[in-house]
Amino acid sequence: MKPEYKEYTIIAYTEDYLGLIGRINAIFSRRRISIVNFNVGPSEIENIKKFVIVIRETEESVQKISQQMEKQVDVLEVHYHRNPHLTVIEYAS
Template sequence: MEENKPYTISIYTENNIGLLNRISAIFQRRHINIESINSSVSEIENISKWTIVVELTEERMKKIIGQIEKQVEVIKAYYHREDEIIYQESCLFKIKSELLFEERQIQNIIKESNSNIVTVNKEFFVLEKSGRTEEIELLHRELEVFGIMQLTRSGRISVSKEEMKISKMLEAFSN
């Protein structure tokens, strides 16, 4: 039996109200949890790019892509294995300021993790880390022992290693 693997889905769409509900319903009906979701502008004017991360079998992934592409506003959907993309996530950690000045280990963690201090005031400082999932999870574990006041994490953003011919396809479509 085929095992679940992480897949990153890239969906190019028109930017229409209600599409998020319909796409999330495709996953919900099949009891598939969305690990992360991000929507942004794409390299093509007036076209949005969604990046969704899920864990399932490739056979189920192909069926999901077929269902997504049936949505009128969806221009094209792709799925990628982890080794087929370059991706980043971002995380903000809010931590008590006194730790920054009193705990030498915190300064070492910041330096070693290549994270950035976004702001500092009397009560707290905010640390930003962008990178792969494992890097962010490691930093989270290291900071957790000192106490994290707040944490927020972005969805994945990614580009494929292989060319996706979506731009050329849309050029031909618009002419």
């Protein structure tokens, strides 16, 4: 059976340290996962960065990536969800 690839958004809150973008990017590069969209900016909390990463992958793979990101020392919290807009488009077809 062919794995089902869907678009997921991963949101990570991190401390503001130099080189963290490269370390997070390396997680995706090692697994050969293409990033659809990658945004980093300040969060609602002072000195905390918010990463918003969109990828097209299986849910199992996204879970593993989220767990691996949480193991990084400077990462405080990681969440992921399937993009709801794409679900509506799939059911409308």
